[in-house]
Amino acid sequence: MDIARTPSNPDGNPEMADAAMQPKDPPEIRREDYKPFPWIVSETRLDFELGIDCTRVRSTLTVARNAKAEPSPTIRLNGDGIAAIVVTVDGEPSQSWVMDGDDLVLTLPGEAHEIGIETEIDPSANSQLMGLYASGGMLCTQCEAEGFRRITFFPDRPDVLSTYTVRMSGPRAQFPVLLCNGNKTGEGGDGDTHWAEWHDPWPKPSYLFALVAGDLVARSDSFTTMGGREVELNVWVREGDLDRTEHAMESLKRSMKWDEEVFGREYDLDLFNIVAVSDFNMGAMENKGLNVFNTKYVLADPETATDGDYDGVEGVIGHEYFHNWSGNRITCRDWFQLSLKEGFTVLRDQLFSADMGSEPVKRIEDVRVLRGIQFPEDSGPLAHPIRPDSYREISNFYTATVYNKGAEVIRMMRTMAGEEAFRKGTDLYFERHDGEAATCEDFVKAIEDGAGLDLAQFRRWYSQAGTPKVAVELDHEGDTARLALTQTVPPTPGQPDKAPMPIPLKLALIDRKSGTHSGERLVVLDKDTAEFTFDGFADKPALSINRTFSAPVSIDREVSREELVFLAAKDDDPFARYEAMQELMTGHLVAAVSGDLGDNDRQAARSDIAQAMQSVIEDDQLDDLMRGELMAMPGQTYIAERMLVADPGLIHAEREALKADLGKRLSEQFHALYDRAEKVPFSLDAEAKGARKVKTLVLAYAAAGDPAKAAELAAHQYERADNMTDRQGALMVLAGLDSAERTGKLIDFYNRYQGNALVIDKWFALQASSLHPQAIEHVKALRDHPDFTLKNPNRVRSLYMAFAANPAAFHAADGEGYRMIADLILELDPINAQTAARFVPPLGRWRRIEEGRAKLMREALERIAQAPKLSRDTFEQVTRSLG
Ligand code: B3K
Ligand code: ZN
Secondary structure: OOOOOOOOOOOOOHHHOOOOEEOOOOOOEEHHHOOOOOEEEEEEEEEEEOOOOOEEEEEEEEEEEOOOOOOOOEEEEEOOOOOEEEEEEOOEEOOOEEEEOOEEEEEOOOOEEEEEEEEEEOHHHOOOOOEEEEEOOEEEEEOOOOOHHHOOOEOOOOOOOEEEEEEEEEEOOOOOEEEEOOEEEEEEEEOOEEEEEEEEEEEEOHHHOOEEEEOOEEEEEEEEOOOOOEEEEEEEEOOOOHHHOHHHHHHHHHHHHHHHHHHOOOOOOOEEEEEEEOOOOOOEEOOOOEEEEEHHHOOOOOOOOOHHHHHHHHHHHHHHHHOOOEOOOEEEOOHHHHHHHHHHHHHHHHHHHHHHOOHHHHHHHHHHHHHHHHHHHHOOOOOOOOOOOEEOOHHHHOOHHHHHHHHHHHHHHHHHHOHHHHHHHHHHHHHHHOOOEEOHHHHHHHHHHHHOOOOOHHHHHHHOOOOOEEEEEEEEEOOEEEEEEEEEOOOEOOEOOOOOOOEEEEEEEEOOOOOOOOOOEEEEEOOOEEEEEEEOOOOOOEEEEOHHHOOOOEEEEOOOHHHHHHHHHHOOOHHHHHHHHHHHHHHHHHHHHHOOOOHHHHHHHHHHHHHHHHHHHHOOOOOHHHHHHHHOOOOHHHHHHOOOOEOHHHHHHHHHHHHHHHHHHOHHHHHHHHHHHHOOOOOOOHHHHHHHHHHHHHHHHHHHHOHHHHHHHHHHHHHHOOOHHHHHHHHHHHHOOOOHHHHHHHHHHHHHHOOOHHHHHHHHHHHHOOOOOOHHHHHHHHHOOOOOOOOOHHHHHHHHHHHHOOHHHHOOOOOHHHHHHHHHHHHHOOOOHHHHHOOHHHHHHHHHEOHHHHHHHHHHHHHHHOOOOEEHHHHHHHHHHHO
């Protein structure tokens, strides 16, 4: 693939041999330069003659001038590494076109025309997994954001909506199943070849186009919508995987029902297909009526999938399904508006998962992702607003900021409006913009009008990057509690000065004696500083603030450990309780790492933390899922994020030391908890899931406190396991220990699941993320394992993302971890640029890391930057990271 045989490159000059590898310095695209496309493409007809290594594509576009755009004598059809074999206008061969880089620019004289273009592509050579590619003998597509232009020349931008009619033909034996968007309108065959024709009645942008051809089998079911439409549902997988699709199908039906009940959204076709693909750059893709999924988010059974995997399947199925309205019926005007569909759809999937399981636990999980990934992004060189102002490669902007902070921003509107008014706002949004390519501004305006909110100042959340910090002080005098709040929004690249933003903070003032409060309040801090007074407090209350994590900010306050211990035990908001536990541990670890902690202070802090942990372990009002959250230690990145400059080695050592200390101090309580949890039989209900969660947590504490005992217990759990959660949890602990059981159980796991790619991914990841002192050597050895390949993104991520997120290994003081990631990026970039570029951000944190390592991280980045050719993706990330 990517062999460009364009007029300007007739011989396939090696300089251009791989279109993904660009000469340096690709242009910057700016939001303010948006112009409507001068042509309307009312209809698109596509004819595919399918072959794994040669597919011929004939497209017919019906175009007319767009009266709402500046007139143009030409039409620009984007291409990427493809060549036109034939170009016709109104049925006649045309010579009036030129190539401008990868794009085909055609001069059109009249008001309306029919353009015909023929291209030929090689899906089997498409290792970028964008456009039409081969995966395990089948053909599939990924077009978002700019993959359609790798299939045929087209105005590949989200504001060009067209109805698609697609015919595909190919060898029946190789591709017995032929799928596309919309409904099947015909099929037939002749000897070994067969064909199918599909029509999608809903106008859509090219990024939502999808085609699948392969030897697949389906789990089928149906759903009757609230309007009485009977929808056929299929989950397509390879033969042999069918018995792992039940959870996906159930999740789909639950999503459809939930969207009707909670957002009033009904499905709009007679068919909904999901196809699972093993080689996929991300989680899944919401193509109209034909969602394509990474197998990881489809296949699940108790033997091979963990509880986390089950939740992942449900969440991603929901997410992609919800896009049918927030993304497909209303799409984005341009890619700067990506958060319009992604932020909103993440919020929708979060609310869905919360409704399907435990709301507080889901909230904590979401906040953990936000603080572990988005906060570091927002405080580093890649920081950008949820609606970015410019990009070089849009694939780099599918970020935690656009997705997760985007969801938080909409969640704040919901919090300020209240659920009912917010629903009026979303109803208005869907009604006003159905069928359009809209902007974030359209969304905010609809919420403003529908929910009756003034969001004038709130819009700054869309334009300003950086995590606001809120300094909090609570004073008490007479019977008045006085709360002083001060916000600062830090400078970020290109945005040195920030204006104050409205920050909705839910709070409660808790009576220290009774442990109760008189009601939760919502205050909105919309200035740099503000003061709020509360009367009727004879004694100083304990402050519970940013309850439910009502705003995506960091709270900065002086609070005694004693008060945190109190809140960890008594706060009636589960999130605030979790926060108190996290703060208790984080506060201690930051002080310990900063070196200003004497031995006595250290002992006193550890004893307070143990006391709080004990009350969590022994609180019989708690369910185990929530108990597990309260028991979890803060992640290393989160701790590092709290320091201006961090020493990853020291943080790791202190964190492990605290874990060991707790493991020892609370050994009895932990083991009692384990014994109780161990008796709960396997099921997928919350109680059993909670039991499994606390068991593995106990093993982790024990592994730090008493490794020999933990190894024994983990080996026992591994052997007895009747589900993947228990087995993986035990193996995770064993993989980090220098015990005799380690090797045996790793071999057993591999042999047991050999051939099951998703489980073998776990086997790679467990070793790459392990606490074992030789983890780095293990990763090097695994790189040469026959099952390792750079061609499969899941496998690459399972080894190297896990490694890059393993602080002790990645941050090895001699820089070996950084060199390994740089080597990977350089090797992977020509194969799969999108995946390669995802490994740059861990190196980009150098400014916040101690000097010695920072220098080594920079060197790794500089070495990448010096490569003679880089993809746009990696070039942009490396350049921004070096700053
Ligand atoms: N919309 C897709 C993401 C496409 C990423 C392209 N690099 C999946 C999702 O967010 O639902
Ligand atoms: Zn999405």
